[in-house]
Amino acid sequence: MNGEGSIQLNGKIGTVFTSLLDPEVLKNCIMGCNELTKKEDNTYVADLSVGVAAVKGKYDATIFLADLQPPNSYKLIVNGEGAPGFVDAEAEIQLVPIDDENTELRYTYEAAVGGKVAAIGQRMLGGVAKLIIKDFFKKIKKELEKVNIAD
Amino acid sequence: MSYIGKPVKRFEDARLVSGEGTYIDDLSPLPNIHHAAILRSPHAHARIKKLHIEEAANLPGVMGVVTGKEVAALTRPFPVGVKVPVHYYPIAVDKVRFVGEAVAVIVAKNRYIAEDALTLIKVEYEALDPVVNIEDALSAESAVLHDEVGSNIVNHRFFNYGNVDEAFKNADHVISKKFSFPKVSATPVENYGVIANYTKSEGAYTIWSNFHGPFTLHSVMTAALKVPSNRLRIITPKDIGGSYGIKSGVFPYMVLMGVVSRVLNVPVKWTEDRQEHLMASSSGTDRVSWIEAAVKKDGTILGLKMKYADNVGGYIRAPEPASLYRTHSNATGAYRIQNVEIEAIAVVTNKSPTGLIRGYGGPQHYFPLERMMQIISDELDLDVIEVIKKNLLTKEEFPYQTATGGIYDSGDYHKALNLALESIDYEGFKVKQKEAWKNGKYLGLGFASIVEPSGSNMGYITLAMTPEERAKSLPKSGCSEGATVSIDPQGGINVRISTVPTGQGHETVSAQIVADALGVDPSTIRVVAELDTLTSPWSVASGSYSSRFGPIGSSAVYQAAQKVRLKLLEIAKDQLNTTVDKLVVGDGKISLKDDLEKSISIKRLVGLAHWNTEGLPNGMEPGVHESAFYTLPVAKSPNEKDLVNGSVTYGFVFDAVQVEVDIDTGEVKILDYTTIHDAGNLLNPNIVEGQIMGGLAHGLGAAMYEELAYDERGQFLTGSFMDYLCPTATEIPKVTIKHIETPSPITPLGAKGLGEGNTMSAPVVIANAVTDALKPFNVSIDQLPLSPNRIWSKIHNKSTVKI
Numbered sequence: 001m002n003g004e005g006s007i008q009l010n011g012k013i014g015t016v017f018t019s020l021l022d023p024e025v026l027k028n029c030i031m032g033c034n035e036l037t038k039k040e041d042n043t044y045v046a047d048l049s050v051g052v053a054a055v056k057g058k059y060d061a062t063i064f065l066a067d068l069q070p071p072n073s074y075k076l077i078v079n080g081e082g083a084p085g086f087v088d089a090e091a092e093i094q095l096v097p098i099d100d101e102n103t104e105l106r107y108t109y110e111a112a113v114g115g116k117v118a119a120i121g122q123r124m125l126g127g128v129a130k131l132i133i134k135d136f137f138k139k140i141k142k143e144l145e146k147v148n149i150a151d
Numbered sequence: 152m153s154y155i156g157k158p159v160k161r162f163e164d165a166r167l168v169s170g171e172g173t174y175i176d177d178l179s180p181l182p183n184i185h186h187a188a189i190l191r192s193p194h195a196h197a198r199i200k201k202l203h204i205e206e207a208a209n210l211p212g213v214m215g216v217v218t219g220k221e222v223a224a225l226t227r228p229f230p231v232g233v234k235v236p237v238h239y240y241p242i243a244v245d246k247v248r249f250v251g252e253a254v255a256v257i258v259a260k261n262r263y264i265a266e267d268a269l270t271l272i273k274v275e276y277e278a279l280d281p282v283v284n285i286e287d288a289l290s291a292e293s294a295v296l297h298d299e300v301g302s303n304i305v306n307h308r309f310f311n312y313g314n315v316d317e318a319f320k321n322a323d324h325v326i327s328k329k330f331s332f333p334k335v336s337a338t339p340v341e342n343y344g345v346i347a348n349y350t351k352s353e354g355a356y357t358i359w360s361n362f363h364g365p366f367t368l369h370s371v372m373t374a375a376l377k378v379p380s381n382r383l384r385i386i387t388p389k390d391i392g393g394s395y396g397i398k399s400g401v402f403p404y405m406v407l408m409g410v411v412s413r414v415l416n417v418p419v420k421w422t423e424d425r426q427e428h429l430m431a432s433s434s435g436t437d438r439v440s441w442i443e444a445a446v447k448k449d450g451t452i453l454g455l456k457m458k459y460a461d462n463v464g465g466y467i468r469a470p471e472p473a474s475l476y477r478t479h480s481n482a483t484g485a486y487r488i489q490n491v492e493i494e495a496i497a498v499v500t501n502k503s504p505t506g507l508i509r510g511y512g513g514p515q516h517y518f519p520l521e522r523m524m525q526i527i528s529d530e531l532d533l534d535v536i537e538v539i540k541k542n543l544l545t546k547e548e549f550p551y552q553t554a555t556g557g558i559y560d561s562g563d564y565h566k567a568l569n570l571a572l573e574s575i576d577y578e579g580f581k582v583k584q585k586e587a588w589k590n591g592k593y594l595g596l597g598f599a600s601i602v603e604p605s606g607s608n609m610g611y612i613t614l615a616m617t618p619e620e621r622a623k624s625l626p627k628s629g630c631s632e633g634a635t636v637s638i639d640p641q642g643g644i645n646v647r648i649s650t651v652p653t654g655q656g657h658e659t660v661s662a663q664i665v666a667d668a669l670g671v672d673p674s675t676i677r678v679v680a681e682l683d684t685l686t687s688p689w690s691v692a693s694g695s696y697s698s699r700f701g702p703i704g705s706s707a708v709y710q711a712a713q714k715v716r717l718k719l720l721e722i723a724k725d726q727l728n729t730t731v732d733k734l735v736v737g738d739g740k741i742s743l744k745d746d747l748e749k750s751i752s753i754k755r756l757v758g759l760a761h762w763n764t765e766g767l768p769n770g771m772e773p774g775v776h777e778s779a780f781y782t783l784p785v786a787k788s789p790n791e792k793d794l795v796n797g798s799v800t801y802g803f804v805f806d807a808v809q810v811e812v813d814i815d816t817g818e819v820k821i822l823d824y825t826t827i828h829d830a831g832n833l834l835n836p837n838i839v840e841g842q843i844m845g846g847l848a849h850g851l852g853a854a855m856y857e858e859l860a861y862d863e864r865g866q867f868l869t870g871s872f873m874d875y876l877c878p879t880a881t882e883i884p885k886v887t888i889k890h891i892e893t894p895s896p897i898t899p900l901g902a903k904g905l906g907e908g909n910t911m912s913a914p915v916v917i918a919n920a921v922t923d924a925l926k927p928f929n930v931s932i933d934q935l936p937l938s939p940n941r942i943w944s945k946i947h948n949k950s951t952v953k954i
Contacts, residue, residue, distance in 0.1 A: 115193025119870025
């Protein structure tokens with residue numbers, strides 16, 4: 001399963017980049033994220049509750065940030081494991097300044113699931129992935145608004 | 152009054168429709184039963200690095216957690232009929248080899264707690280490269296599942312019969328094709344269930360399960376459990392909610408729960424859920440076939456070369472690789488082909504393991520064979536019926552010995568074919584089809600001629616070994632089945648059978664047979680079908696599989712009833728001062744043939760045997776309790792030339808199916824399904840009808856909807872009935888069933904087995920009909936199921952249309 005997309009965010013490229021890496025922001029923006037803690041530099045562990053079709057459950061996830069090229073791009077790697085199965089996802093995120101106040105975020109992702117979530121949820125998976133990603137960026141946009149107001 | 156052959160209503164149904172059926176999940180045979188849940192692998196192929204079970208084990212209400220290492224310490228790998236060292240345990244030990252493989256078992260006070268505890272186990276896996284497709288598994292490049300084997304090929308045999316080279320030299324045409332058959336299951340309404348109890352004082356396992364045999368697997372289980380055979384007692388419930396072969400795959404769970412009970416010192420119950428069932432129970436093999444036919448211009452088939460590779464999943468387990476050999480004796484189907492070459496291969500891949508299933512190997516076998524009949528006629532520009540008739544055996548040729556050693560006992564294939572053609576108006580259809588094509592409507596007609604083997608011979612499975620390998624062990628032959636008929640002191644007639652019906656009405660038919668033998672009403676007879684390996688009259692071939700009740704199970708009941716009849720006649724002869732040949736049995740009594748007024752009731756005769764033994768003939772044992780064991784002499788072990796008669800009786804099915812294909816959507820509509828059957832003498836036409844419709848629905852599922860699908864990483868994708876589509880009542884077309892009866896000359900009642908024929912024929916006959924409908928597009932179906940997207944792609948990849 002893979003996909004791509006883009007979204008326009010209000011904020012300077014530097015601000016956007018910093019916000020995207022902020023654990024507090026990530027926690028607020030990832031759907032079903034109950035807890036997110038920094039394990040070491042660029043590595044976070046998270047506790048996610050996600051439901052795909054009839055398969056609801058908790059995943060222990062490790063999130064790695066790699067190939068960091070501030071403020072232009074980075075790679076986000078998520079490995080989640082739990083009772084419903086496992087999720088391995090990798091996203092490449094690229095930021096392009098539009099003007100002084102706006103930044104375009106482009107992303108591509110590849111994800112694979114295994115176990116019960118693949119067996120039962122396969123039909124819904126593409127749709128659910130899109131929903132989670134769209135929701136993530138919608139929330140990022142809101143978080144950035146908070147940052148911009150604070151500025 | 153004779154009851155055999157009459158449409159007697161099933162005695163089982165009253166309890167089933169009134170909620171009084173007794174299934175495995177209804178049983179609570181012991182106090183203090185605890186409940187198990189199974190942790191399963193989400194990976195197709197991975198090494199288990201570490202299992203963290205402490206948190207789960209400490210959850211209040213949990214009795215304990217059992218892992219693969221503990222099970223391996225108390226068991227041996229299951230034996231299997233091939234020479235490669237595949238170590239199959241009922242739970243993963245170091246490695247997982249398919250999605251859904253058991254990794255740990257949790258036992259708790261109730262299932263809720265057990266399921267909750269599952270989420271607390273953490274497993275560290277090291278993912279390995281998966282092997283999913285048969286052709287990948289055949290390649291030496293593929294990742295090896297079992298290091299001890301060194302390759303993914305677990306069985307490989309070559310067979311050559313007649314003079315194949317000569318046949319191909321003399322051929323006008325040689326036609327070669329490749330076909331793929333999907334991995335399908337049979338989805339019984341009731342899933343697996345096991346209650347296991349280990350008693351330390353006896354060193355014995357008692358296991359209740361909806362297992363239906365074959366009881367060769369009893370020996371496989373005792374070997375794994377390392378106990379003498381009488382220390383594994385298997386008890387089946389009164390009712391089993393369907394199996395179609397699939398329930399025999401419960402045996403690893405019987406062993407697993409037995410060991411879990413032993414480790415945790417508590418009786419354990421496990422009921423499988425539907426997701427577990429689809430993911431990890433059992434299924435038929437998926438198969439790739441390569442077939443080559445040597446034919447004359449007139450359509451005569453001189454010889455066949457067949458190569459097929461079956462995918463047995465992550466482990467080869469008994470009775471596999473038997474699906475490769477089940478149809479060996481009828482490899483040439485209904486045709487006169489004496490030159491045959493067969494290459495049979497079994498591979499392991501990261502899919503769920505396989506086993507018995509309705510039609511066992513037959514759907515996979517007839518798909519290429521019967522597709523070829525249509526392909527040959529197209530290539531030679533002959534009418535397909537002409538090609539079929541040219542090669543179809545005639546009634547004068549029976550009993551017919553096939554190239555591979557099968558002995559077809561009786562049949563009149565041309566009569567069945569002609570009856571089908573009359574029923575469907577073949578000539579009229581051809582005109583209608585041409586007209587329809589012109590109007591953009593795509594009608595097609597397909598045929599299939601299926602020899603339906605029934606009552607398998609123990610020996611056929613040993614074809615997996617070479618004659619030299621076979622010579623080193625004891626030969627296997629026969630098809631033994633037992634039954635007991637007894638009459639209690641007050642005249643109540645009881646029958647005990649070991650055929651473990653799973654819905655086929657064996658109780659009813661047994662009562663009909665005994666009623667005829669003893670001249671009583673069948674509704675007065677009680678038939679006990681629950682099996683108990685410590686007390687039932689069973690043998691190694693017992694169980695319900697290979698349609699063996701018709702030819703074998705019913706014969707064992709018949710023989711036991713005859714023993715009782717003879718005993719009663721012997722008693723009656725003294726009482727009536729006559730000889731046995733002057734007596735008749737009927738209306739609940741035994742009478743003098745010439746003077747029906749002079750008679751003695753069965754009840755009175757039985758009373759003598761129990762209450763007044765001094766009135767018995769000299770030397771006769773008291774009581775009335777007779778067991779009989781039955782086998783057929785035609786079930787011989789394979790010989791040194793690999794000739795084997797794999798079944799005792801061979802029925803016949805001729806199908807003619809009309810379809811319409813919507814070329815815009817790829818949807819196939821079945822307009823008419825006509826099926827002609829010959830299963831010898833029918834024992835109960837009501838039950839026959841139900842069995843045929845059920846078998847047809849299974850075949851239709853494989854043809855149109857069903858596939859246990861996996862992605863390229865070995866992830867299982869069809870884990871619910873939303874994804875694994877089974878035909879429901881609305882998908883079943885109009886079906887016309889007709890019978891001809893050529894009695895089997897080798898069974899006492901002239902009966903053969905049935906109920907699997909249309910499972911074998913429906914996939915190919917529908918494929919033939921769809922190919923015929925799409926003739927203008929020159930589309931040839933070589934893969935199933937016929938999902939609309941597959942057909943649509945086939946149509947729209949062709950640019951030219953020729954009418």
